[in-house]
Amino acid sequence: MRFLPVTHNALLVELADLDQTLALLASLQRHPPHGVEELVPAARTILVEYRASATRAETLVQDIAARSLTQGAERSDTLIEIPVHYNGEDLAEVAQILGITADEVVQRHTGSEYTVAFTGFAPGFAYLSGGHPSLNVPRRSTPRTRLPAGSVGLAGTFSGVYPQASPGGWQIIGTTPVAMWDITRAQPALLQPGYRVRFVDIATKNIAASAYSESAGGQKEALLANSSDGNRRTSVNDDFDVRHLSSASLAFARRAQKDPKPSGRTQHHLAAGHTALQVRATGLLTVFQDLGRHGQARQGVSASGAMDQAALKAANRLVGNASNAAALETVGGGLQLRSVGDNVVAVTGADAVLTLTTADGQRWSVPRYEPVALADGDMLAVGQPTAGARCYVAVRGGFAEAPVMGSCATDTLAHVGPAPVAVGDWLAVQPAPATSVVAAPELPPADLPTLEQEVVLDVVMGPRTDWFTPEAIARLAAQRWQVTPQSNRVGLRLAGELPLDRAITGELPSEGTALGALQVPPSGQPVLFLADHPLTGGYPVIGCVAPYHLDRAGQIPVGAWLRFNPIQPFAELVPESGASTS
Structure with missing residues (x-):
């Protein structure tokens, strides 16, 4: 093993091959070292994230180095069958690389069983190991800017299925109608580490159209029963291309601007006696954020959460909320909120002018980093920051927004979490507990980044x-x-x-x-x-x-x-x- 520094709360363990990686992962999962919070396995490495307050890198290195790699990971009894249309853009090229026919590529891909080695790149994206040993092809020299959801690809010795439309550099040999990721399922990721996987050629198998049912995401999910072997059978890296870094957030912004009610946040959904904040303008992008969605690496989901966690905690503290309550994160200026009923809010983060306009047209500036009382009909507007980039708006009692996978964080890359805030939304506010006490004003940070100073x-x-x-x-x-x-x-x-x-x-x-x-x-x-x-x-x-x-x-x-x-x-x-x- 090699142990490589990452940061003050993470290290990378490098091993000789995938078998050693999976053996170490199994050991760390059976007997987790004290203080470890997340394990992110890959082809030859495991990223170990830990609480710096609970353990030290040196302690973890000693623990991990002493572990035996002789006991491998146990295979799951769950077998997932994935029907595939073998019509991929790269099928002929893969055949040429391997010196065989396209039909032989399909036969080898469907003739062997795979195992979900690890997940990553995107929620529901599983790296499948095993398969025919000859299926070892390089990634494309130039990644495609967009691959449709369900694209089945090869890269190195791995096979995988893209769970959503995204850039990608794998060699695409087919497509599947099966949803790899569906947030409405109890377990959104269809493929979990350890699961066995078998690909089925739709063209040569008698799979009736009635075997498919429409899923919530508009894809078709096949459910094929197998009673012959007693196993449960369910049919049903790429690497992030930094050239398309802005596409996810731009898509979220466009959704917020084009769909006035993307999440059903209407006046009719407001519970009796609840107050609300009505969105009159969103600025460039306004989303819900909390402290993040931790512990979901097994499903290929990263933590997300507020970009400035200290500012989020301060906003909640000022209005008497728990530090992990969801707040609004808005980038740049332009957010406008009208109070429906009486509310108490606090705005933290970037240095931006805050303007309060009453229902009868009176207007004045209100301070950041202190509680602000809003009467029914009052409008709060966030101006363009002069320092920093993001403001956080918390409301006393907290927003009545439903969490997704245990968090209200909106992940703009993975498309996990609440929909972005849209013009016309009624953001319901929960009643504040009787013990909730607003805090005294705080001093804003004095060293926010600016354009003028490095x-x-x-x-x-x-x-x-x-x-x-x-x-x-x-x-x-x-x-x-x-x-x-x-x-x-x-x-x-x-x-x-x-x-x-x-x-x-x-x-x-x-x-x-x-x-x-x-x-x-x-x-x-x-x-x-x-x-x-x-x-x-x-x-x-x-x-x-x-x-x-x-x-x-x-x-x-x-x-x-x-x-x-x-x-x-x-x-x-x-x-x-x-x-x-x-």
Whole structure:
């Protein structure tokens, strides 16, 4: 094993192959080390995220290094059959690469059983290992900008199915009508780690059209029963392409602007006696956020949550809510809310002018970082920030918004969570508990990022710093980087005068990526992964922003200039002598 630093609350364990990775994962799941919060397995690595207050990297390294890799993961009895139309754009090319016919590719793909090794890239995307040993093909040299949901692809020795329309670089050999991801199911991801999977050729199998039923997502789901072997049978990396970084948030913004009632937030849904905030304008994008959707890596879902968690907690504290209550996160200016009934709100985060307009037309400015009483008919407007990028609006009692998978965080990349706020929405407010007490005003942060001053972020070097030339490592800190317009909640796309050159130019197998990771695509221009980043990625990460600067990173406006301050040199984490890595 190799132990590579990631950040102050994460490390990466690198192993020899997938079998060792799955064996270690099984061991860590059977006997979790104290303080570990999330495990993100990949082809040859496991990203271990932990509470820095509960354990130390050195302690985890000793524990993990002493574990035996001789006991593999147990296979599930669940067999999933996936019917496929083998009409993919790359089927002929795959056949040519392998030196066989297209029919033989199909026979080999359907003739072997796969196992769900791990998940990542997108919710419901499973990396399937096993299959015919000859099906080993490289990713496409140029990823496609959009693949339809249900695309069945090959990459390396893995097979997989794209759960939603997205960019992708796998070799597409077919499509399936089966929904890999359906939020209305009790278990949204159809394929779970350990499940067995078999592909079925629709063209050669007698699968009647009546075997399919329309699912909530508009796809068809096949349910084929198998009684012959007693097993439950249900029919039913790609790597994130940073060139399309802004597409997810733009899609959410368009939904908010075009659909006035995307989530049924109407006056008719307001419970008797409840107050509300009616949305008169949304600005660029306004979404619900809380502290995040943790512990869902098994389904391929990252935490998401507020970009500036300290600001979210402050807003809730000021109105007497629990710190993890959902609030509105709005980027830029333009949000306008009308109070229906009497409410108490607080606005934190970016430095923006707040204007209160009464029902009879009186207008004045109200302060940030203190409770503000709104009478029935009062309008609160958030102006364009002069420092920072995102404001948070909390209301006393909390919003009556239904959580999705245990959280009200809206993940703009994964399309998980409440719909974005739209003009005309009635945002219902829950009655405040009798013990709820509003807090005294607080001082706003004095050092929010601006366009006029360079923003400095501390960086922990690793886990793939050694994939870059010494000149590139020095350049990361010496050169300043500008935040481009292709930036959003997924990450900040940066541009510098000179790119970061790699010393190792080979393909990196997909591996877990942490919040704050500085991933470097082939362009050499880094991307700083933020709240809605994908769980896994296939480009090397040169460093990771320190956890205490993540809130600051979430407030950086487009056009600002950054500098990175490495706080320690890159060095592998080495277990003390005596620890076994067998």
